[in-house]
Amino acid sequence: MTKNNEEPRIGVYVCHCGTNIAGVVDVENVATWAKEKLGTQGVVVSRDYKFMCSSLGQELIEKDIKEHNLNRIVVAACSPHLHEKTFRTATSNGGLNPFMCEMVSIREQVSWVHTDKVIATEKAKSMISGGVARIVHHEPLQPMSVPIHPATLVVGGGISGIQAALEIADAGYPVHLVEREPSIGGHMAQFDKTFPTLDCSACILTPKMVEAGNHPNINLYTWSEVEKVDGYVGNFVATIRKKARKIVEADCTGCGICQEKCPKKVIDDVFEAGLGYRKAVYTPFPQAVPNYPVIDVENCTYFEKGTCKVCEKFCPTNAIDFEQEDELISIEIGNIILATGYDLFDARKVSNYGYGRLANVFTSLEFERLTNASGPTGGEIVLRDGKTVPKSVGVIHCVGSRDKNYNEYCSSICCMQSLKFAHLVHERSGAEVYNFYIDIRTPGKGYDEFYLRLVEEGTNFIRGKVAEVSDTARNSEEEGKLIVQVEDTLVGKQRRIPVDMIVLSAALEPRADAKEVGKLFGISCSANGWLIERHPKLDPVATMTEGIYIAGCAQGPKDIPSSVAQGAAAAARVIGKIQKKEIELEPIRASVIEEKCSGCRICNNLCPFNAILFHEDRMVSEINPALCQGCGTCVAACPAGAIIGTGFSNEQVLSQIEGLLMLNIEAAATD
Amino acid sequence: MTELQTVDLPTTIPKHKKSLLSEVAARTAGKSNIEMCIQCGTCGGSCPSAADMDHTPRAIFALLKAGVRDEALRSNTPWMCVSCYYCTVRCPQDIHITDVMYTLKNIAVEEKIYTDSTAPDFSKTFINMVENYGRSFEVGLAGIHNLKHFIGRLPGMTPMVIGMLTKKGMPITPPKRIKGMAQLKKILKRAKELEAV
Amino acid sequence: MSDYIFYPGCAMESSARAYDISLKAISKTLGIGIKDVDDWNCCGATEYLSISATPAYALIARNLALASRQVNGSNTVMASCSACYLNLTKADHNMAVDPKFGIKINQALEAGGLSYQPGALEIKHILDIMVNDIGLEKIKSKVKRPLEGLRVAPYLGCMVPRPDYASRFSDAEQPVELDMLLESLGAEVVDFPLRTACCGGHMTQISPDTAFDLINRLVKAADDQQADLMVTACPMCQMNLDAFQGEMNHHFKTNFKMPILFFTQLVGLAFGYEASELGFGLELVSAKSALSKLGMKAPESDSAAKVKKPPKGELPMPAPLPKMPRSAEKEATQ
Numbered sequence A: 001m002t003k004n005n006e007e008p009r010i011g012v013y014v015c016h017c018g019t020n021i022a023g024v025v026d027v028e029n030v031a032t033w034a035k036e037k038l039g040t041q042g043v044v045v046s047r048d049y050k051f052m053c054s055s056l057g058q059e060l061i062e063k064d065i066k067e068h069n070l071n072r073i074v075v076a077a078c079s080p081h082l083h084e085k086t087f088r089t090a091t092s093n094g095g096l097n098p099f100m101c102e103m104v105s106i107r108e109q110v111s112w113v114h115t116d117k118v119i120a121t122e123k124a125k126s127m128i129s130g131g132v133a134r135i136v137h138h139e140p141l142q143p144m145s146v147p148i149h150p151a152t153l154v155v156g157g158g159i160s161g162i163q164a165a166l167e168i169a170d171a172g173y174p175v176h177l178v179e180r181e182p183s184i185g186g187h188m189a190q191f192d193k194t195f196p197t198l199d200c201s202a203c204i205l206t207p208k209m210v211e212a213g214n215h216p217n218i219n220l221y222t223w224s225e226v227e228k229v230d231g232y233v234g235n236f237v238a239t240i241r242k243k244a245r246k247i248v249e250a251d252c253t254g255c256g257i258c259q260e261k262c263p264k265k266v267i268d269d270v271f272e273a274g275l276g277y278r279k280a281v282y283t284p285f286p287q288a289v290p291n292y293p294v295i296d297v298e299n300c301t302y303f304e305k306g307t308c309k310v311c312e313k314f315c316p317t318n319a320i321d322f323e324q325e326d327e328l329i330s331i332e333i334g335n336i337i338l339a340t341g342y343d344l345f346d347a348r349k350v351s352n353y354g355y356g357r358l359a360n361v362f363t364s365l366e367f368e369r370l371t372n373a374s375g376p377t378g379g380e381i382v383l384r385d386g387k388t389v390p391k392s393v394g395v396i397h398c399v400g401s402r403d404k405n406y407n408e409y410c411s412s413i414c415c416m417q418s419l420k421f422a423h424l425v426h427e428r429s430g431a432e433v434y435n436f437y438i439d440i441r442t443p444g445k446g447y448d449e450f451y452l453r454l455v456e457e458g459t460n461f462i463r464g465k466v467a468e469v470s471d472t473a474r475n476s477e478e479e480g481k482l483i484v485q486v487e488d489t490l491v492g493k494q495r496r497i498p499v500d501m502i503v504l505s506a507a508l509e510p511r512a513d514a515k516e517v518g519k520l521f522g523i524s525c526s527a528n529g530w531l532i533e534r535h536p537k538l539d540p541v542a543t544m545t546e547g548i549y550i551a552g553c554a555q556g557p558k559d560i561p562s563s564v565a566q567g568a569a570a571a572a573r574v575i576g577k578i579q580k581k582e583i584e585l586e587p588i589r590a591s592v593i594e595e596k597c598s599g600c601r602i603c604n605n606l607c608p609f610n611a612i613l614f615h616e617d618r619m620v621s622e623i624n625p626a627l628c629q630g631c632g633t634c635v636a637a638c639p640a641g642a643i644i645g646t647g648f649s650n651e652q653v654l655s656q657i658e659g660l661l662m663l664n665i666e667a668a669a670t671d
Numbered sequence B: 001m002t003e004l005q006t007v008d009l010p011t012t013i014p015k016h017k018k019s020l021l022s023e024v025a026a027r028t029a030g031k032s033n034i035e036m037c038i039q040c041g042t043c044g045g046s047c048p049s050a051a052d053m054d055h056t057p058r059a060i061f062a063l064l065k066a067g068v069r070d071e072a073l074r075s076n077t078p079w080m081c082v083s084c085y086y087c088t089v090r091c092p093q094d095i096h097i098t099d100v101m102y103t104l105k106n107i108a109v110e111e112k113i114y115t116d117s118t119a120p121d122f123s124k125t126f127i128n129m130v131e132n133y134g135r136s137f138e139v140g141l142a143g144i145h146n147l148k149h150f151i152g153r154l155p156g157m158t159p160m161v162i163g164m165l166t167k168k169g170m171p172i173t174p175p176k177r178i179k180g181m182a183q184l185k186k187i188l189k190r191a192k193e194l195e196a197v
Numbered sequence C: 001m002s003d004y005i006f007y008p009g010c011a012m013e014s015s016a017r018a019y020d021i022s023l024k025a026i027s028k029t030l031g032i033g034i035k036d037v038d039d040w041n042c043c044g045a046t047e048y049l050s051i052s053a054t055p056a057y058a059l060i061a062r063n064l065a066l067a068s069r070q071v072n073g074s075n076t077v078m079a080s081c082s083a084c085y086l087n088l089t090k091a092d093h094n095m096a097v098d099p100k101f102g103i104k105i106n107q108a109l110e111a112g113g114l115s116y117q118p119g120a121l122e123i124k125h126i127l128d129i130m131v132n133d134i135g136l137e138k139i140k141s142k143v144k145r146p147l148e149g150l151r152v153a154p155y156l157g158c159m160v161p162r163p164d165y166a167s168r169f170s171d172a173e174q175p176v177e178l179d180m181l182l183e184s185l186g187a188e189v190v191d192f193p194l195r196t197a198c199c200g201g202h203m204t205q206i207s208p209d210t211a212f213d214l215i216n217r218l219v220k221a222a223d224d225q226q227a228d229l230m231v232t233a234c235p236m237c238q239m240n241l242d243a244f245q246g247e248m249n250h251h252f253k254t255n256f257k258m259p260i261l262f263f264t265q266l267v268g269l270a271f272g273y274e275a276s277e278l279g280f281g282l283e284l285v286s287a288k289s290a291l292s293k294l295g296m297k298a299p300e301s302d303s304a305a306k307v308k309k310p311p312k313g314e315l316p317m318p319a320p321l322p323k324m325p326r327s328a329e330k331e332a333t334q
C-alpha cells in the first residue's frame, strides 16, 4: 500500500535490446516470472519487447497505462543514462507523473557483464524485483527550473576556444574568454602553413583573433587563469586571476619600444618552442591579440637584481608599472567551455632519438618555427648552426605515440603534419626527404590526396619505426651525419640512412595540468589524461557535469577542422541552453523535516554547495532547493534522520534492497 | 647474389596457426605479449646482429603468426641474438622479444631443427660443464668449442690464448666442483622432467 | 658497516680477477662487508636459457634459494657480472609475474630440498650499490688521488641497464650513473654514445665476424672521442673488448690499443691504492701508458678534431634532461 492509499498497479517491461540483452538473459522467462511472482506486489502487466525505446515500445507503455489503469512503470533495459528520459516521457504521455517510472539496468549491469545465462537471468529477476519494490514508494515530483545566466566562460584561446567565443558572441550573448598566455591564438599561431590545403596559418587565423579581440560581446582576459568555480549549471561564479602584466593596458599603445630596448634576452620556450629568443618584456609575436606586452618577472633584470628599468625609461606613454599587482575578478556565467588544447610530448624522453643531445634533431614544433616566415630563421630551413641548409632530412612519425613506453594512442594529426613537413622541405630546399612511418594515417577530406601528392613529389617513404638516431659513424659516408637506423619492413632488412637533419613528429599530450583543470571544473580525465566527453559518439562536446562543455584538443588529439567544428558545436549547445532562458533540474533534492531537526548544525558545513542555511530564531536548518544538487551528503550525516532526499527516501532505498535479495542467485547457479 | 628464399605460406589459415603462437607464448617464462606485435620493425632496426640474421626478429613474428612453423624454427635469427635487450626495451608493444628468442631456441633444440650447429653446440658444451662442476670454465670451454668449430681460427687466436693464460693468469684446470653437486643434479633432473610436461 | 650477500659468478675467479681484487680492496675503504653466497653455482649465462627454460631457471634459482637462507638483516644480493645480475633478477621477476612458472621452479628446487619466494631478495649490481646506497658524496670524500688527466669512456653494456624491469636502477639507453661515479673520482668522462651498446656477448665463439664488428664499433667510438681508456662493469664486456681486441684489429687491419679496465680499478686508484693492489697488469691491452697520464693536465682535447660532427651553434639547443641517477629522478617526480 502506498502513502496516498492508492493501490499500486505496476507495468513491467523487459527489453531485448536486439540481442544485446536477449542474447544472455532469457527475457521471456523474466517477463512471465515478473507477472507471476510479483503480482502480489502490484504487477498487473509484464511484457518483453524487442526494442522498448522504439516508438512502438513507448506506445506500448502509453496504451497499457490507459487500458490497464497502471499507475507505476518499471522498464528493465539499458542504463538510465541513455533512456531514462525516453521512458519518463512515455510515462507522462500515458498521463502519469514522469517520476512514476523506474529504470532497471539489465544490460550494463547484467547482460554485458555476465556470460552464464542462468545466472544472468536470475540476476535480472532480482534487479526487477528491487525496482518493483522501490517504485511502490515513488511519489509524483514536479521538475524544478532555474534561470540561466546568459554569459559564457570560455577557457583557452586557441582556435577552438576562439571559434566557440565568436559563435556565442555573434549570437548576441556575452563571453568571457580566458587565456593563460599573453596572446590568444594557441598552437595554430606558431605554424606557417596548414595541411592539407597549405594555406597560410596566420592569414586565416589573424582575422579571427582580431575579431575576438574587438568583439563588443567578448571580454578578453589574457595572461589570466581561472582560479575558482562555484555554483551549478545556469549559475556559476568563477574567479579569474589576472596576472600582473606590469603594463598599464589603458596607457600602452603597443609601440613595442620596450621590447626593442630591453637588454634581457630569454629563450622562448612557448611560442618559439625553444628555438628562438624573446625579451623579458614581450609580446609573443607581432600579430598578438591583445598587442600590449607583459613583463616576465622571473627573467626581468629589475625583479632579479633591483636595477634596470630600461623599458620604463623608453616607454613614450609611461605605461610600465613595476608595482602592478595580480587582480582577482569574479564573474557570473551560465555555461563554461573548456578549450585548453594540448602539450607537445617531451621528445627528450626517447633517449634513442637523441633530442637534446644531438644538435640537429628537431621537434615538430621547432620545425614549424623554422619554416615560419616570422620565425627565428625567417622561414629558412637550416641546421642548428643557423646557416647550413640540409641536403637530406628524415621525418620520424609516431614519436611518443602508439608506444606503450610513452602514449598508447595515435596522435592522429602527425602523419599529415609529417607529410606537410616533407612538402615544405621539397619546396624550400629541394633536399632529399625520408619519412619513417609505421602506418600512414590520412583519413579526412583531401588528406589521402595530399599523401599521394607527396609520393609523386618523390618523398622516400620507409615503413619502419626508427630504432635509433646516432652520430656514431661506421664508415666515411656516415661521417658528420645523423644516422637513422631502421628496419625497412617492406624489404625485411635493417638499413642505416645518413641524413643532415631529423624532425621528430612528437605526440600530442594532454596539458600537464589537465587533471587539476578537470578537478577545478568538476569533470574527469580519461586514463590517457584527456578531458572526458559525455558520450564518445553521440555527445562529444558535453561532459558529465551539466553546463560544462569541452572542445578541441582538450578532448583528444585532432586537426584544426575538427577543433573548429567542436568549438562551434559547443557554442551551439550553449546558445540553445541560453535561449531556453531556464533549465529544468532533476527534482532530486534534500529537504529538512523541521519537527525532527534538533538544530545540531552538523549538516551546515558539510554541504559542498553551501545550500543549507540555519534559522537562528527557530534553531532549525533549511535547504535552499535552488542550490541543493541532491548529492545526499547531509541526508547521510543527519543524526536525527531529519533530512530526506526526494527520490531516495529510506523507504525507497531499503525496499529496493529487500527486493534485490528476494532471490537466491547462488542457489540457482548450483542447480 | 643471394638467392631469394621461398617461403611456403599456408594458403588457408592453418589449424596450428593459433597453437604455434600460443605454444611459444606458453613456453616463455613471464608474460611475452607476443600476440600484440604490430610489425613496426623497431626490433629489426635495433638489432645489432640483424645483418647476419636470415630473418629480422619482426619477420620471425610474422612467420609465427602466419603459422609457418618450420621456416620460423629453422631460422638462424634466435641463434644470432646476442641478448642485448635493445628490442625488448624499445618495442612499443612491450613484447619480451629476447625471451621469445630463447623460447624459439629451446624448441629448435628439442626438435633438432636448427640449420647451423655452432651456437647450439656451444651452449651444450657450456651446460655440460655446468652440469658436471656447477661452475663454468672459460678456458676449457673456448678450447673444446673452437677445436670443433673454428679449427682454422686457432693460430690467429694464439697470442690471445697465451695472453689469457700468462698475463691474465686464467686457470687451465677445471674448477673445483661445488659441494652441493648432488643436490644440483637432483634439481636439474626434476626441472627437465617438468619442462617435458 | 653494511653487509652484502655477494654472488661473484664464475668469471671473478678467472678472466675477471682484476674486478674481484679491486672490489675487495675498495670495499675496505667503503666499509662494506661482503659475504659470498655459500656454495653458489654458475648462473648459466645466456647459454642454459638457450637450451631449456625450466632447468635454466632452476639453476639460477638455486642461488636465490641459497642466498635467501643467508638473509640476516640486509636482504640485498650484490652481483658484479652483468649477466649474473640479469639472470638473478630475471628469475626473481618472472617467478613473481608468472606465478604458475614460479611454482614450477619451486617444484624443481624441492628436489634438492630448497625453495625460493620471489621478491624475498633485493638483487643489485655493484654500480647501483655504489651510486645509490653508498652515494657519490661518500665516495668523493674518500678520493685521495683524483684521476685528473684521464679521459675515460664509460661503457656499461647491455644487461645492467636492460631489460627495463621496474627494479632497474638506470635509464635503459643513456644511463648517467657510471659517468657520475667517474666524474666524482675526478676523471674526465667523455660523452660516450655507445655506453650501452652490445659487446658481442658469446658471438666471439659463435660468429666471430659479428663479434669483431661490434667490438670494432665500440673501440673505434671510444678512440674517436680520444679516450685514454674504457671502463666496464662486466667481465664479459671486459673480456670481449680486451682479449679479442687484437684479433679484431687483425680482422679489420686496424691498430687500436684501447685499455679496458673495470670501474672498480679506477675507484681503487682514486682511493689511493697502488696499481699492484688492484689487479692492474692482468689486462691484455696494457693500461700502463694511459695511467702514466694520471695527474698530468691533459692537453685541451678537441673531440671534433678526430671525427666530423654535425655543426652546433646559432639556434638554441633544448636543455638536456637533468643529469641525476634514476633513483633521485624517481623521488623527484613523486
Ligand SMILES: Cc1cc2nc3c(=O)[nH]c(=O)nc-3n(C[C@H](O)[C@H](O)[C@H](O)COP(=O)(O)OP(=O)(O)OC[C@H]3O[C@@H](n4cnc5c(N)ncnc54)[C@H](O)[C@@H]3O)c2cc1C
Pocket (backbone or CB within 6 Å): A155, A156, A157, A158, A159, A160, A161, A178, A179, A180, A181, A184, A185, A186, A187, A188, A191, A193, A194, A195, A196, A224, A225, A226, A339, A340, A341, A342, A344, A364, A365, A368, A413, A417, A420, A511, A517, A551, A552, A553, A554, A558, A559, A560, A561, A563
Ligand atoms: C607540429 C604541429 C603541426 C600541426 N599542423 C597542423 C596543420 O597543418 N593543420 C591542422 O589542421 N592541424 C595541425 N596541427 C594540429 C593543431 O595544432 C590543433 O588541431 C589545434 O591547434 C587545436 O587547437 P585548440 O584550440 O584545441 O588547442 P591549442 O592550440 O593548444 O590552444 C589552447 C589554448 O588554451 C590555452 N590554455 C591552456 N590551458 C589553459 C588554462 N588552464 N587556462 C587558460 N588558458 C589555457 C593555451 O595557452 C592555448 O592558447 C598541428 C599540430 C602540431 C603539433
Ligand code: SF4
Pocket (backbone or CB within 6 Å): A261, A262, A263, A264, A279, A280, A281, A295, A296, A299, A300, A301, A302, A303, A308, A309, A310, A311, A312
Ligand atoms: S626592467 Fe629591464 S629587464 Fe626588465 S623588462 Fe624592463 S628593460 Fe627588460
Ligand code: SF4
Pocket (backbone or CB within 6 Å): A397, A398, A399, A401, A402, A409, A410, A411, A412, A413, A414, A415, A416, A439, A440, A441, A505
Ligand atoms: S597520426 Fe600517424 S604519425 Fe601520428 S601517431 Fe598516428 S600513425 Fe603515428
Ligand code: SF4
Pocket (backbone or CB within 6 Å): B036, B037, B038, B039, B040, B041, B042, B043, B044, B057, B058, B061, B087, B090, B091, B092, B093, B094, B095, B097
Ligand atoms: S618491435 Fe615489437 S611490435 Fe614492433 S615488430 Fe618488433 S616485436 Fe613487433
Ligand code: SF4
Pocket (backbone or CB within 6 Å): B043, B046, B047, B048, B049, B050, B057, B080, B081, B082, B083, B084, B085, B086, B087, B088, B097, B098, B101
Ligand atoms: S636482444 Fe637479440 S633480437 Fe633483440 S635486438 Fe638484441 S640481438 Fe637482436
